[in-house]
Amino acid sequence: MSEQASEPPRVAVRRPHRADARRNFDALLDAARDAFAEHGAGASLEDIARRAGVGIGTLYRNFPTRQDLFDSVYVGEIEKLCDAARDAADLPAWEALVAWLRHFVSYMATKRALYESLNRDSEMFRSCRVAMYAAAEPLLARAQQSGAARADASFDDVLRLVSGITSAAFVDDEQRERVLGFALDGLRTGPA
Amino acid sequence: MSEQASEPPRVAVRRPHRADARRNFDALLDAARDAFAEHGAGASLEDIARRAGVGIGTLYRNFPTRQDLFDSVYVGEIEKLCDAARDAADLPAWEALVAWLRHFVSYMATKRALYESLNRDSEMFRSCRVAMYAAAEPLLARAQQSGAARADASFDDVLRLVSGITSAAFVDDEQRERVLGFALDGLRTGPA
DNA sequence: ACCATAACGGAGGCATGCCTCCGCTACAAC
DNA sequence: GTTGTAGCGGAGGCATGCCTCCGTTATGGT
Numbered sequence: 452m453s454e455q456a457s458e459p460p461r462v463a464v465r466r467p468h469r470a471d472a473r474r475n476f477d478a479l480l481d482a483a484r485d486a487f488a489e490h491g492a493g494a495s496l497e498d499i500a501r502r503a504g505v506g507i508g509t510l511y512r513n514f515p516t517r518q519d520l521f522d523s524v525y526v527g528e529i530e531k532l533c534d535a536a537r538d539a540a541d542l543p544a545w546e547a548l549v550a551w552l553r554h555f556v557s558y559m560a561t562k563r564a565l566y567e568s569l570n571r572d573s574e575m576f577r578s579c580r581v582a583m584y585a586a587a588e589p590l591l592a593r594a595q596q597s598g599a600a601r602a603d604a605s606f607d608d609v610l611r612l613v614s615g616i617t618s619a620a621f622v623d624d625e626q627r628e629r630v631l632g633f634a635l636d637g638l639r640t641g642p643a
Numbered sequence: 644m645s646e647q648a649s650e651p652p653r654v655a656v657r658r659p660h661r662a663d664a665r666r667n668f669d670a671l672l673d674a675a676r677d678a679f680a681e682h683g684a685g686a687s688l689e690d691i692a693r694r695a696g697v698g699i700g701t702l703y704r705n706f707p708t709r710q711d712l713f714d715s716v717y718v719g720e721i722e723k724l725c726d727a728a729r730d731a732a733d734l735p736a737w738e739a740l741v742a743w744l745r746h747f748v749s750y751m752a753t754k755r756a757l758y759e760s761l762n763r764d765s766e767m768f769r770s771c772r773v774a775m776y777a778a779a780e781p782l783l784a785r786a787q788q789s790g791a792a793r794a795d796a797s798f799d800d801v802l803r804l805v806s807g808i809t810s811a812a813f814v815d816d817e818q819r820e821r822v823l824g825f826a827l828d829g830l831r832t833g834p835a
Numbered sequence: 836a837c838c839a840t841a842a843c844g845g846a847g848g849c850a851t852g853c854c855t856c857c858g859c860t861a862c863a864a865c
Numbered sequence: 866g867t868t869g870t871a872g873c874g875g876a877g878g879c880a881t882g883c884c885t886c887c888g889t890t891a892t893g894g895t
Contacts, residue, residue, distance in 0.1 A: 467871085467872080469861095469863075469871065469872070470863090471861080471873085472872060472873090495851085496852075496853070496854090497852060497853080498852090505873080506873060506874030506875055508857095508872095508873065508875065509872075511853095511854065511855080512871095512872075604825060607818075611818075612808065612822045612825050616804065626800065626803075629800060630803050630804045632829075633793075634826060635829065637824075637825040637826050637829025659841090659842080660841090661893075662892075663843085664841075664843090664892095687881080687882060687883090689882060689883080698844030698845055699844075700842090700843065700884095700885085700886085701842075701844065703884065703885080
């Protein structure tokens with residue numbers, strides 16, 4: 452537990468060696484990402500295979516259970532979020548936090564399934580959360596130390612405050628931006 | 644269109660005359676409310692009939708389509724929210740708004756299906772939204788006129804800001820309360 | 836008390852999704 | 866090129882959900 456919790460877990464599934472197999476593997480992951488985004492975690496596996504242009508058997512050979520497939524997609528997405536946190540680290544404290552949150556919001560906007568999983572409980576999800584928190588939590592800490600962000604908010608609080616904005620279908624980007632602005636204002640060192 | 648848009652629409656379905664039929668009708672509505680809350684708008688109709696302790700045929704006689712059933716539940720919930728807005732009207736401006744939003748959040752907390760529908764587009768949902776907005780929007784207007792709430796937020800903005808908080812499974816009520824507080828602070832007449 | 840009939844409930848046909856199994860294909864190692 | 870084998874794909878069995886239809890039940894008016 453104490454070694455380094457900052458890497459998303461490896462998945463049980465391995466990318467195949469043969470060229471055609473690898474093509475199918477990647478196509479499946481892409482199709483699954485889309486399908487999960489569109490229909491949530493319960494998307495039809497046969498549909499995913501169809502989208503990927505492979506037989507249902509190929510899907511099951513690569514990902515024996517729905518969970519395996521979902522996990523693979525999920526870990527990939529979390530990795531991207533971790534990278535974004537690293538990228539933001541160069542900016543000044545408050546801007547860095549805002550930049551990452553903005554990324555988080557627009558990134559999750561269409562990823563319904565990903566969002567659903569934020570609250571799910573399993574070894575898998577737990578360690579993904581740990582990795583993401585480890586990558587992005589320092590941004591909040593810095594913003595708090597610099598006095599820009601209120602001290603009584605935990606990183607978990609912030610994510611929940613903001614992640615709702617993620618899942619609503621906004622009229623336009625302008626509105627989403629405005630609403631996110633409200634949330635961020637609530638996060639600034641407040642009046643009281 | 645211009646008469647009065649402040650009442651939720653009547654549903655196509657009517658409560659039966661016979662006593663036993665009425666019992667079943669109500670049991671179905673209750674079961675459906677639970678099922679939709681638990682599994683979202685796609686909950687199994689056979690399961691709903693089972694929960695209500697009636698045959699599947701009875702469900703279909705009362706609610707010919709899934710939409711009819713869903714609409715009936717939905718309208719009922721919206722009505723409650725409208726009532727809550729009327730109740731809050733007695734309080735001072737800012738407190739009234741906060742009271743209703745608090746109600747909105749805790750009320751929707753478990754109602755996943757209801758939440759999903761906030762963004763859905765149909766005659767039905769549109770007029771429900773109109774009714775709810777008509778009931779609760781004045782609370783925001785008052786809070787803005789009194790100078791407590793920032794003027795650049797529309798009621799729609801506020802709902803979206805807050806409705807996200809609704810759908811996240813919080814660790815405990817205390818956290819939800821805290822996060823809602825952040826959102827509300829962001830809504831107050833701001834620093835800039 | 837009777838009975839016309841509104842209401843009941845579940846069997847069953849159809850569609851869709853899950854997953855296994857196995858005969859066929861084509862890659863890559865030689 | 867040949868060939869052993871990893872990989873392919875879809876038929877098909879099972880489960881579940883949707884919805885219709887109709888023989889049975891029991892309510893409420895008389």
